[in-house]
Amino acid sequence: MQHPRSRPSYLDGVRAAAPIGVAAFAFGLSFGVLARSADMGRVAPVVMSVTTFAGSAQFAVASILGAGGGLVTAIVAAVLLNLRYGPIGLSAASALEGPWWKRALTAQLVVDESWAIAQRHDGRTDRHLLVGAGLLLLVTWTTGTAVGAFAGELVADPESLGLDAAFPALFLALLWSQVRDRSRLLAALGGAAIALVLMPFTGPGVPIVAASLACLVGARNEARRPS
Amino acid sequence: MSAVWVSVTVVGLATVAIKAAGPLLLASHTPPPRAQAALEHLAPALLAALVVTQAVGGDNGGFTVDARLAGLAAGAVALLLRAPLLLVITVAAVTAALVRLVT
Numbered sequence: 001m002q003h004p005r006s007r008p009s010y011l012d013g014v015r016a017a018a019p020i021g022v023a024a025f026a027f028g029l030s031f032g033v034l035a036r037s038a039d040m041g042r043v044a045p046v047v048m049s050v051t052t053f054a055g056s057a058q059f060a061v062a063s064i065l066g067a068g069g070g071l072v073t074a075i076v077a078a079v080l081l082n083l084r085y086g087p088i089g090l091s092a093a094s095a096l097e098g099p100w101w102k103r104a105l106t107a108q109l110v111v112d113e114s115w116a117i118a119q120r121h122d123g124r125t126d127r128h129l130l131v132g133a134g135l136l137l138l139v140t141w142t143t144g145t146a147v148g149a150f151a152g153e154l155v156a157d158p159e160s161l162g163l164d165a166a167f168p169a170l171f172l173a174l175l176w177s178q179v180r181d182r183s184r185l186l187a188a189l190g191g192a193a194i195a196l197v198l199m200p201f202t203g204p205g206v207p208i209v210a211a212s213l214a215c216l217v218g219a220r221n222e223a224r225r226p227s
Numbered sequence: 228m229s230a231v232w233v234s235v236t237v238v239g240l241a242t243v244a245i246k247a248a249g250p251l252l253l254a255s256h257t258p259p260p261r262a263q264a265a266l267e268h269l270a271p272a273l274l275a276a277l278v279v280t281q282a283v284g285g286d287n288g289g290f291t292v293d294a295r296l297a298g299l300a301a302g303a304v305a306l307l308l309r310a311p312l313l314l315v316i317t318v319a320a321v322t323a324a325l326v327r328l329v330t
C-alpha cells in the first residue's frame with residue numbers, strides 16, 4: 001500500500017484501514033447493542049463513539065455500568081485503559097503539524113489501529129496514513145454504534161447470538177498483539193492474576209483498576225536493564 | 228445528569244485530553260525511562276484483566292462459568308491459527324451461541 005517513491009495520500013490511509021474498518025463496524029454494532037442492554041440509551045453510545053472513540057474503554061464503561069458497577073469505577077477503568085494514548089500520542093506527535101488546536105484535533109484520530117497502520121519504516125508516524133485510517137475507523141465505528149443502538153432489537157438477543165463471548169475474545173485478540181516480549185507477558189499474567197484474586201471480594205470493575213498495578217513490572221524490568 | 232451522561236462526558240473529556248497531551252507536550256517533555264516503561268505495560272495488564280472479568284465475571288461480582296468461556300477458548304484457538312481479528316471474534320460468538328443452543 002505504501003509506494004517506495006510517492007508519499008502516501010489520505011486515500012492510502014483509508015485503503016489500508018478498510019479491512020479493520022469492517023471489524024470496527026461490527027464492533028461498533030456490538031457496542032451499540034451492549035450499551036442498550038446496559039441501559040445507556042440510544043444517543044449516549046453514539047455520542048461516546050464520536051467523542052471518546054476508543055473501543056476497549058467504551059466497552060469497559062458499558063460492561064461496568066451494565067454489571068451494576070459504580071460510576072467512579074467505570075470512569076476510572078476507562079481513563080486507565082486510555083492512558084496508553086499518552087505514550088502513543090508521544091510517538092505520533094512528530095507527524096502532527098500546525099497550530100496547537102490543529103495538532104490536538106488531529107490527535108483525536110489516533111486509535112491503536114490507525115496509529116499502527118501509519119507507522120513508517122524509519123520509526124516515524126505518517127500523517128496522511130494516520131488521518132485517512134483514523135477518519136475511516138471513526139466513521140465505521142460510529143455508524144456501527146448507531147445501527148446497533150437504534151436497530152439493535154432487530155438483531156435479537158445479543159447473548160443468544162453469543163455476542164457476550166465476543167468481548168473477552170476481542171480483548172484477548174488485542175492483548176495478543178500487545179504481548180510482544182517477556183515483560184509485557186508478565187504484565188498481562190499479573191493483571192489477570194490480580195483480577196482473579198479480587199473478583200470474589202470486590203464489586204465489578206475494581207479488579208480491573210487494581211490490575212493496572214501489574215504495569216509496574218515494566219518499570220522494574222527497565223530498572224534492571226544494564227545501561 | 229444521569230450516571231450514563233456523566234460517564235460519557237467525563238470519559239470523553241479525559242480521552243480528548245489524554246490523546247492531545249502527547250502531541251502538545253512532546254517538544255519540551257519526555258517521561259523518564261521507568262515511567263515510560265510502566266505506561267507501556269498498562270495496556271497488557273488491563274486487557275488481560277478485561278479478558279478475565281468478561282469471560283467469567285458474574286453480574287454482581289464473583290465468578291460465573293457459562294458459554295462465554297467456551298467461546299473464548301474457541302477464539303483463542305483461532306488466534307493460535309493466526310486468524311484475523313474479525314474471524315476470532317466471530318468464532319467466539321458462534322461457539323458460545325452453539326453451546327447455548329445445545330445446553
